[in-house]
Amino acid sequence: MRILRISHSGSVDAWRERERVARRLGHQVTSVAAREWDEGGRPVALAPRPGEDVVGVRTWGRHPALFVYDPRPLWRLLGTHWDVIDLHEEPFALATAEVLMLRALRRRRTPFCLYSAQNIDKRYPPPFRWLERWALRHASAVSVCNNEAGRIVTRKGLTGRAVRIGLGIDPEHFQTGPHRPPADEQVRVGYVGRLAPHKGVMVLLDAIGREPRLQLAIAGAGPQAELLRERARGDDVRGRVELVGSVDYADLPEFYRSLDVLAVPSLVTDGWLEQFGRVVVEAMACGTPVVASDSGALPEVTRGAGLLVPPGDAGELARALLRAGTDPALSATMRTEGLARAREFSWEEIGGRYVELYEWMTRSGPIVPDDDPEVIVVAYHCPDLLHRSLTPLSGLPVTVVDNSSDPEVREVCRGLGVRYLDPGRNGGFAAGVNHGLADRLRPDADVLLLNPDAVIHPDGVRRLHTALRARPDLAAVGPRQVDDAGHAGRVAWPFPTPWGAVVEALGLGRLRRREDYVIGSVLLLRAEALAQVGGLDESFFLYAEETDWARRAADLGWRHALVPEVTATHVGAATSSDTSRRDTHFHASQERYHRKHFGTLGWQVVRGAVIAGAAARSLVLRGDRADAARDRLRRYVRGPLRTEARMTRADGP
Template sequence: MKRPRRLVTVSHSYVVTLNRRLANEMARVGGGDWDITAVAPRFFHGDLSPLTLQREPGEPARVEDVRALFSRSLHTFVYGPELRARLSGGVDLVHSWEEPYVLAGLEVALLTPRRVPLVFCTAQNLSKRYPPPFAQVERFVVQRSAGWVAWGETVKENLLARPGYAQRPARYMPMGVDVELFRPDRAAGESLLRELGWEPSGPPVVGYLGRFVPEKGVPLLMEALERLTTPWRALFAGGGPMEGALREWGARHGDKVRVVTGVPHTGVPRVLNAMDVLCAPSQTTPKWKEQFGRMLAEGFACGLPVLGSDSGEVPHTVGDAGLVLPEARPAAWTDALAGLLESPERRRELATRGRERAVTRFAWPVVARAHLDFFSEVMERR
């Protein structure tokens, strides 16, 4: 009987249970063909607060912990000597969920045995010149790798122009979404509307989900709504430095605007189901452009019509299941919103297409299977 292929996947983000979903889904869909181990830090300084490794009973993937040193910096933290043992001993492939230009990515590449193929993943969709030693780190990791995964079509397009990347097998993979948690549930949405002091029978709700920052297009959406003559309500869910300005703007519109903050991830499906349209008006800046747009995939899964800008990865995420609009033209957003708010039939059509796209393209089992298929191809090339 052939033994399962042993895959070790390493990521500092695995300190949080939710972020191990890819590893756990690969273990599920891999069945008896793959044995999956997720290597995670025992402790990591997160963006908002320190994080201690979370474990859940019954996880399909094996979770092994290691130390993470200097974890206040994503660029310079390292795992330490324990990692070597986790990457040896019958391992068939190592998957590094660390950018190839950071020291942790270099560490994984150095400690992976030479006979074992290494595949890293990256979300870098901007053309950058890294200072020493990070430029040298990237070059080494790319040369050492047997393949790489791009978290976006624009990521892949960007990196194929960099030295070494085109000489390695590459595959675009989207981020996954839980299509059982994120699903159409109008009753849940209507209960939230009532909690917010709105009647479900009122005007359609234009929704926004994400950070309250200019680069996410909050000012553009506010301007587009200002121009609307069609009856509307607006629900902004998220948080960030523009919260005060957003609340002041909302107050000028009386009962038409609600701003909700502090929503846990498990509460996001209920928020999405309270909306009639979801907007993602992301804006490209010299230092940032949208890398995926998780809220788009989650909105599709909840059966929402989606409007996204033409910034970064958004057009690839939306595909033909939603509307892609110019990122710098508020009038175009006003016209598109008016067309959707005035046509329940058009909203239903887009909702159906969006849900189908979520199930066939972004569902976690689909994404996990795509990873395993790519890993198999990489191994067969060696």
């Protein structure tokens, strides 16, 4: 693979180790880094090793989210072919927007991944909010260094995967020294990091003041340095605190090995949580026990190898530091478990995980499907319709997910020899599909989603499969559909957009003839696309879930197609006779879809267009069509999601 990795912090030699791992694994990697960047409170100038493929780029701005690169070298680099772009910047950063704009101007569709450590769900002001949304919608993946960051980017609309990959260390540099027995009298505690209020160093000094047997060495620099120096002259800690200033990277292992225990007393604030805590891993690799706050990502990083204390609790911190520094059995256990944990963050491990991510992004080593797709049917009562749908599928692997837990549905499946799954709840169509996907008969097979009121014969399924596999960029295909009378309905549609809603409100919907996706009543999904895009979004109870999936796939470069030479029969809405309930779910799903993909502003454009169009139609039309227009007007004035919530509450538990 040819990999372009862009990271402002790549000016630090150690942080480029993951690229070296990729090169050792046979890949061609070009690194782009800031010529100079402030790291840990001091400027670090880029100094490439002999023969290292690194491009130093001038930057304007010093904040990690508020700087831009000199666009000229990026423009040249993006003009060549790359298999993957690893843009190691936050989704909302100006540099991210800059690189993606240059990529678009270069007309490149190279898959890219981003990086995020942000573990507080912040709502950024425009234009950062818009830049973040666009970046997440088009990213194949985001590598995150903590679990919460992954959940946040997913909630904010990430189309691809969030993959947790920690920060690496060099095990050849951070090594254990001679065994250091637990202290008898004085316990040497250390702190390494930025001297800022949110890091909790003042709490650490209070802890030292509570226990005379604790001594403290503080390594670092920052805005709180003078205040801490003054606090260190207090009567309760005088003579037991040393501020050693910044420690060079080369000297850090020796500093860690000089300690009985490392303290990481990070606090929880409205604007910050510890995002990783690399010093934890470095200290553990040197055989030094760690006591950390139970906050942010620190529990994930220590994972049982260190002691955790409530953030801001000086008393608990003092007691834990004393235990870790004086208890022989505890100290030995923490040392052993810490060394094992640190090995999981070696650059070989971290770099290898990045290469696995790149290979997944390029879909190298494609999934080889079984001969036939697996059929997943989500049923809700109506055993007669289900029997009609399943009978022609003899010989194909079929799974029925019964959202109704209906004994008659179970009996139909038993009689036809079809596998039956009961999720125990009615979570909606998307939840039912995901239940089936999570327990597939053939994990590597393509998947046919089939409504229980639709019928397609095995020959049609196999012809769909042939069409799907004929083009490597197809994520999904669907057949032409007719009702029992042979009348064909439209099954391929343009993606819903705010602009499309305005066009339709003006009565010009016939002009929107694009076929961006195919409806999900009979839909064959490609295994590779399922692996990359993931399952259906379960926030959609009914309707638009396949539209959302198709849009997420399209944002990653996949396409969808109608196969008109294959025909399926579809009754449509046959599993429910409650028109009002269906309409409520349909319009609520439209609101959910537009809010997800176009934000609040986009939804308000759609809502305004529908209200205006429905109001005009209610005045012009007559009879049932006028009644339908007035019903839609009421729904959109009230709000479709609000109407759905009211209906759900009325249903009771």
